[in-house]
Amino acid sequence: MAYLTLADISKNFNKNPAVEHFNLDVEKGKLVSFLGPSGCGKTTTLRMIAGFETPDSGVIELDGEDISNIPPNKRNIGMVFQSYALFPNMTVLDNICFGLRMHKMLKNQIVPKAREVLDLVRLSDTANRYPNQLSGGQQQRIALARALAIEPRVLLLDEPLSALDAEVRVVLRGEIRRIQTNLKITTIYVTHDQEEALSISDRVVVMNKAHIEQVGTPQEIYREPKTKFVATFIGTANEFHGSVCGKDSVKSAEFLIKTNNASLFADGDEVFALVRPEKIDVYSYKPENIDGNVLEGLVDTITFRGAETRLGIDIGEKVITADVPGKDVFSYGQRVWVAFDSNACQVLK
Amino acid sequence: MAYLTLADISKNFNKNPAVEHFNLDVEKGKLVSFLGPSGCGKTTTLRMIAGFETPDSGVIELDGEDISNIPPNKRNIGMVFQSYALFPNMTVLDNICFGLRMHKMLKNQIVPKAREVLDLVRLSDTANRYPNQLSGGQQQRIALARALAIEPRVLLLDEPLSALDAEVRVVLRGEIRRIQTNLKITTIYVTHDQEEALSISDRVVVMNKAHIEQVGTPQEIYREPKTKFVATFIGTANEFHGSVCGKDSVKSAEFLIKTNNASLFADGDEVFALVRPEKIDVYSYKPENIDGNVLEGLVDTITFRGAETRLGIDIGEKVITADVPGKDVFSYGQRVWVAFDSNACQVLK
Amino acid sequence: MKTPTKGPVFLRFLIVSLFVFYMLLPIVATYLFSLATRWDRSIMPEGYTWEAYQTAFNLSYFRITLKNSLILSIASCLVSFIIIVPTVYLTQINFRKFRPLLDLLMIIPFAIPTVVLALSYVRVYTFQPITRSPFLLIMATVVYTMPFMYRSVSNSVDAVDISVLTEASQSLGGDLWNTLTKVIMPNIYPGILSGMLLVFATVFADFTLAKLITGAHFKTFPMLLVEQTQIDGNVAAALSVISFTLAWGISMVLLWFSSKASKSKKAQPSDKAYIGK
Amino acid sequence: MKTPTKGPVFLRFLIVSLFVFYMLLPIVATYLFSLATRWDRSIMPEGYTWEAYQTAFNLSYFRITLKNSLILSIASCLVSFIIIVPTVYLTQINFRKFRPLLDLLMIIPFAIPTVVLALSYVRVYTFQPITRSPFLLIMATVVYTMPFMYRSVSNSVDAVDISVLTEASQSLGGDLWNTLTKVIMPNIYPGILSGMLLVFATVFADFTLAKLITGAHFKTFPMLLVEQTQIDGNVAAALSVISFTLAWGISMVLLWFSSKASKSKKAQPSDKAYIGK
Numbered sequence A, B: 001m002a003y004l005t006l007a008d009i010s011k012n013f014n015k016n017p018a019v020e021h022f023n024l025d026v027e028k029g030k031l032v033s034f035l036g037p038s039g040c041g042k043t044t045t046l047r048m049i050a051g052f053e054t055p056d057s058g059v060i061e062l063d064g065e066d067i068s069n070i071p072p073n074k075r076n077i078g079m080v081f082q083s084y085a086l087f088p089n090m091t092v093l094d095n096i097c098f099g100l101r102m103h104k105m106l107k108n109q110i111v112p113k114a115r116e117v118l119d120l121v122r123l124s125d126t127a128n129r130y131p132n133q134l135s136g137g138q139q140q141r142i143a144l145a146r147a148l149a150i151e152p153r154v155l156l157l158d159e160p161l162s163a164l165d166a167e168v169r170v171v172l173r174g175e176i177r178r179i180q181t182n183l184k185i186t187t188i189y190v191t192h193d194q195e196e197a198l199s200i201s202d203r204v205v206v207m208n209k210a211h212i213e214q215v216g217t218p219q220e221i222y223r224e225p226k227t228k229f230v231a232t233f234i235g236t237a238n239e240f241h242g243s244v245c246g247k248d249s250v251k252s253a254e255f256l257i258k259t260n261n262a263s264l265f266a267d268g269d270e271v272f273a274l275v276r277p278e279k280i281d282v283y284s285y286k287p288e289n290i291d292g293n294v295l296e297g298l299v300d301t302i303t304f305r306g307a308e309t310r311l312g313i314d315i316g317e318k319v320i321t322a323d324v325p326g327k328d329v330f331s332y333g334q335r336v337w338v339a340f341d342s343n344a345c346q347v348l349k
Numbered sequence C, D: 001m002k003t004p005t006k007g008p009v010f011l012r013f014l015i016v017s018l019f020v021f022y023m024l025l026p027i028v029a030t031y032l033f034s035l036a037t038r039w040d041r042s043i044m045p046e047g048y049t050w051e052a053y054q055t056a057f058n059l060s061y062f063r064i065t066l067k068n069s070l071i072l073s074i075a076s077c078l079v080s081f082i083i084i085v086p087t088v089y090l091t092q093i094n095f096r097k098f099r100p101l102l103d104l105l106m107i108i109p110f111a112i113p114t115v116v117l118a119l120s121y122v123r124v125y126t127f128q129p130i131t132r133s134p135f136l137l138i139m140a141t142v143v144y145t146m147p148f149m150y151r152s153v154s155n156s157v158d159a160v161d162i163s164v165l166t167e168a169s170q171s172l173g174g175d176l177w178n179t180l181t182k183v184i185m186p187n188i189y190p191g192i193l194s195g196m197l198l199v200f201a202t203v204f205a206d207f208t209l210a211k212l213i214t215g216a217h218f219k220t221f222p223m224l225l226v227e228q229t230q231i232d233g234n235v236a237a238a239l240s241v242i243s244f245t246l247a248w249g250i251s252m253v254l255l256w257f258s259s260k261a262s263k264s265k266k267a268q269p270s271d272k273a274y275i276g277k
Helices: A042-050 A092-102 A107-120 A136-149 A166-183 A194-200 A218-223 A228-233 B042-050 B092-102 B107-120 B136-149 B166-183 B194-200 B218-223 B228-233 C006-035 C051-058 C062-094 C096-105 C114-124 C134-160 C162-171 C176-205 C208-213 C221-229 C233-263 C271-275 D006-035 D051-058 D062-094 D096-105 D114-124 D134-160 D162-171 D176-205 D208-213 D221-229 D233-263 D271-275
Strands: A004-013 A016-026 A031-035 A057-062 A077-080 A154-158 A187-191 A203-208 A211-216 A238-244 A249-252 A256-258 A270-275 A281-283 A292-304 A308-314 A319-325 A335-341 A346-348 B004-013 B016-026 B031-035 B057-062 B077-080 B154-158 B187-191 B203-208 B211-216 B238-244 B249-252 B256-258 B270-275 B281-283 B292-304 B308-314 B319-325 B335-341 B346-348
Touching: A004 A042, A016 A042, A016 A211, A031 A042, A031 A194, A042 A077, A042 A154, A042 A187, A042 A203, A077 A136, A077 D162, A092 A107, A092 A136, A092 D176, A107 A136, A136 A154, A136 A166, A166 A194, A166 B292, A187 A194, A194 A218, A194 B292, A203 A218, A203 A228, A211 A218, A211 A228, A218 B292, A228 A270, A228 A346, A249 A270, A256 A292, A281 A319, A292 A319, A292 B166, A292 B194, A292 B218, A308 A335, B004 B042, B016 B042, B016 B211, B031 B042, B031 B194, B042 B077, B042 B154, B042 B187, B042 B203, B077 B136, B077 C162, B092 B107, B092 B136, B092 C176, B107 B136, B136 B154, B136 B166, B166 B194, B187 B194, B194 B218, B203 B218, B203 B228, B211 B218, B211 B228, B228 B270, B228 B346, B249 B270, B256 B292, B281 B319, B292 B319, B308 B335, C006 C051, C006 C233, C006 D114, C051 C062, C051 C233, C062 C096, C062 C134, C062 C162, C062 C176, C062 C221, C114 C134, C114 C208, C114 D006, C114 D176, C114 D221, C114 D233, C134 C162, C134 C176, C134 C208, C162 C176, C176 C233, C176 D114, C208 C221, C221 C233, C221 D114, C233 D114, D006 D051, D006 D233, D051 D062, D051 D233, D062 D096, D062 D134, D062 D162, D062 D176, D062 D221, D114 D134, D114 D208, D134 D162, D134 D176, D134 D208, D162 D176, D176 D233, D208 D221, D221 D233
Parallel strands: A031 A187, A031 A203, A077 A154, A154 A187, B031 B187, B031 B203, B077 B154, B154 B187
Antiparallel strands: A004 A016, A004 A057, A203 A211, A238 A249, A238 A270, A249 A256, A270 A346, A281 A335, A292 A308, A292 A335, A308 A319, B004 B016, B004 B057, B203 B211, B238 B249, B238 B270, B249 B256, B270 B346, B281 B335, B292 B308, B292 B335, B308 B319
């Protein structure tokens, strides 16, 4: 049975829909991400769970209890904000103790509990410092400790890493995931960064324009996108716009793309055939005996990225993006052949 | 012969060295990046080329002429700033015309020239707008157009993309590179982002603590780092600290790492053996007949990243980072074997 | 935020209304009084007339005090501009470390009571032709209003990042003159103007400094106003209305400029749209 | 920036020195004059004495005017606090869209000349026991100094992002009372205090409002000071020194607080160090 249930939640701001008919079940102990562009309603949904916004319609149930009308300070839901929101007038320890005091914990248990969560985020030595004496990454770890101290029923994270540098983001998201897994705490993680959502989540809720596009594991979201929005928002995808032609191909302006996934559509349906850059092989000669798609083109751009090199290959109608291993060498203007399997090609409306 | 030469440039601020003995030759028409952490002296060096700072010692030569004592407004060097630095009181077109007017271009040639560079950055339709009506990415493209309009002898870009979103950064760096290649304009590009430097440059100058660590092509910098700083600052690397043992191995606390690159050092020298995550293969069984290094461990972290999955593998002494193709499936706590070729292992002091 | 319930909204509205009433009532009453024939036996005036204004305009001192006040205010603005603008610009570009010192110095005028300022000037500058002259008064009003001018200009300078604009101009070949006139001044212009308008309004309204420094030697409009309260209340009210209307006009201009300045900070279009994702 | 050459540095130093001299000379002279025996025949006073201070302290009105001024200033501070702080907090948390209206309202006091403000209050509140009472004076001084209080408090509120702190407190179980007393007030405290100090200094130094509203009914310290100038210059100088020293003390406290506030904005440690790269 679901631990946290959002049933048909809707919310408007000044008559503009912010969230429409949002339905979601979250299992206990799992980390679920809300992923989408800014303004898609992901933060609004989170804030309704926290109690900072009231849904216009729908019910939010936590552990079987309807919490829709409980004020935020009675919900016992931990929240981590993008801007850290540490209390500048309190030391790190007092920040963490604040929630425990509000929850009327016994006086002699407060400081030991606070020190325990401070250990958890590996910042025990900062107990007596003030927030402004800490780096952004440290502050966000303290904010996490503060939210965890009250042993919340659900932990909400609202773009917790957006204000941090790229490197710190990667380190800290690993740490959040480690702590979340160890404590088995049910967590909702809001982000606009697809890499972050893919790497940290048990399940991802992809949102766009106030509604859910797809819910699934990171692998499902990446490999089997249900909509064109999901396919292009998550990762990079080459698009071929055309119409279904037979059971196993899509006919675009110039090419006939072979695919195993066209059978869901009727002949002549307008569709997009999508291929990920890493599914594309690039040859400097015309490959023989390949069962799939082979297109000819010229190398237009070469972007060295370390482990792999990203090529832009001009095939006349459009430029195909392909990732090749770093050791393969191509040069500008070189004639090449790109090949991809018919399995690698996703077909979507 | 070099077009731009920096010969033994040094600069101190309040007796702290900002740049020490900087030597560099830049060929005409090339894009050279200065890459390093903040405070490494890359921006100070750029500002000395622009004329906003005066070197304490050393000579800057441009096209055979010593420009060290020429005031900035007489150098004819284009500059693009991190904060765009567009003139808020002028329209886009007037911003671009400003430099042309200062250079006393003939009145009837100014606007056509300005429109020409505006076309170059694909923003012709913004000519009559004010900077604050444009997005950050658009503003920076206008700033680029403004700098290019005066046909500068050198184009300097000071962290031009740092203020922009991740996605815009990727798009815009491609565009900068395209324009730079087409115009064949000698360019210095300052950045702290290693991915940016690798993907955009002809050559990269890696700086740290006021001096140059390494100069080379992106491929050289990534594949053959000369110092441990370069190896760890650029990309991710697994480090094994140990001592050289024979011609072909490094002995760390628990392991003997086979390598083909240890012969440069004497027996017993303390060194680091470094392996990139993508050079490591992971097996769910003990691989046979492998000529290289095989280590046993447990899967500690799994980070799905789309095209590949990053594994953290606990081998007892440390955690090894390995990138495996997205289709390979591993689970937490699984016993695995990591293998890497002796060629893949770089040895550095 | 939770949607506020109706109760607090009403309460809030009441508070704002009371506040507006509290602040605006005296002004409205003054307007009415200046037009009233008699207003001591009823809630509203018994009749209306322009007589008080006619009397006011015909006062022998009306023109001269208005002229004196305008001269004083305009001169203070100009002196303030000449002292403050170059100081702030040069400090920002070449002498950044002096900035805290300047910030500190600019608090002093707040800490000196106007009376003390006036009396100390009178005491020190006892020699001819300075003593009790309009020139001395201008010196005092400039010091008195300096924080307004300084704050406006330095906020403006902070807001537009003068040093990077200077560098951008230089890199495009701009010399000092072109940089100043085409790039810097147009961008800090709203700050300079709003500073000058604040100085103008404050000096125009000043009674204490003028009364104590020049006194009858150089009569200003507020002095005439105070004098008239002892002679004819309606005329004084008419003078108040004239003075207030002038001040209000000035502050409208000020508001217009500050709103123009804040418009330039309006939300930028997002980069998302431009990527087309 | 290019290293400035020696010439401009010297010039700049000269300008700053002249400026300091221009602003501080009258004050120093007043200090000297309050201690001088005779000072009309030489550049420096002929002798020094505490006599003027003794006379000042023994003036029949000295204690009562000082007391009145202190009562007036403190009362204005408190009323200002009670009106402004809840207004700003509630506007920020629940009624954000009213903020521009409030910002606009708070410019009005700047646009009303003090004289007009005073006279309109006198004219409107003609009934007992309000008319010409200290209560009416407090109403006027509060309106007059409101922009200072409002600016200080709202800057403080803007600086700490009151609404996200309120939400953080709520999510940790804090109710309105705990949120206000433990989270909000301690963080906007410097702003409240600096606002109150500005109000205190301004009201304490005010001459015009008190003179025109209460007049002899409620004599303030600046009124005594002005009176004494017509009787004994040295005593007036001594009173100036007392007043100025008080004001200076207050502004020192103010400076100390603002420096404390700015310290909390010092450079944070970098994240680089913490990653250990």
